[in-house]
Structures are given as structure tokens and as C-alpha cells.
Amino acid sequence: MNSGTLAGVVALLFSLAGAAGADGPRLRPVTNPLWQQECGSCHVPYPPALLPAASWNAVMDGLPDHFGSDASLTAEEEARIRQFLVGNAGRGAAQKGGKPLLRITETPWFVHEHSEELPASVWQRKEIGSPANCAACHAGAADGRFNEHDIRIPGGGK
Secondary structure (H helix, E strand, C coil): CCHHHHHHHHHHHHHHHCCEECCEEECCCCCCHHHHHHHHCCCCCCCHHHCEHHHHHHHHHCHHHECCECCCCCHHHHHHHHHHHHHCCECCCCEECCEECCCHHHCHHHHHHHHCCCCHHHHHCCCCCCCCCHHHCCCCHHHCECCHHHCCCCCCCC
């Protein structure tokens, strides 16, 4: 990892850590009805602070093939959601190979938080399905609440 990428990762981690309270991470609540409706119709509307602006721009640029699905929007909807995501994005840079990360699950913060205590087999449980299904274990994910004391791992603990 080059020093620019490392500095970006450190900045991202500090911005996420700044959202942590005594009871665990709590991202600044943000709402946008269009984002909640469009993004939330298929998955948890991920809190914008979980990725930096460059990543959100790249995600929005790829909506016709959004992780295997066509998530195309009208030009107006796309512009409004992009503005919301970029305006509320996390700080720093999350990159791999000089390109912005598109998946929250690939960010150093996510990997660190989820690899220390969880075996890889957890993601294979049918109740969870994938690391992207935050709401399977974090009941408050849609509201930006990821308190580790409130985690409930479906299918028998760890």
C-alpha cells in the first residue's frame, strides 16, 4: 500500500471512529426519502459515511450494472441521490489498485471489524447470505446504528 492510500485509509478510519460513542459506532443520521426508497428497495440504504465521495461517484456511475442488477434511475433521480451520497460521504479515501472501492465490505474498516471474531462461514448462513446484508446482524443498520452490544448473529452465534 502506498503512503497516499495508507493516509486515506487512516483518515477514513478516524472519520468512522469519530462517529463512535460510548455504546459503539453511530453514524450521523441522515435521511433522504428518494435514497431510502430507491436504494432501500433492494438492500439497506447504506449510510453515506461508510464510503468516501469518490466511491459513491463510482457506484452511481455503475448503476446499469449495479453488482449484477440494473439499478438505473432517471437522470433527475440519479443526480439527486448522487448529490445526497457525496454530500454526506465519509472522509478520506478507500482505494484498491488506484481505483475507488465500490463495496463497503472491502473497506479496511469493515474488514477489521468483521474478520477478527467472525469465521468466514458466517457469511454462508442462509439467514445472512453475504457480508453486504448488514441488517441480518445489525437491527439498526438502516438508521446507522452498528453498536456491537446489539449484534444478533442469526443461526447460532458465531
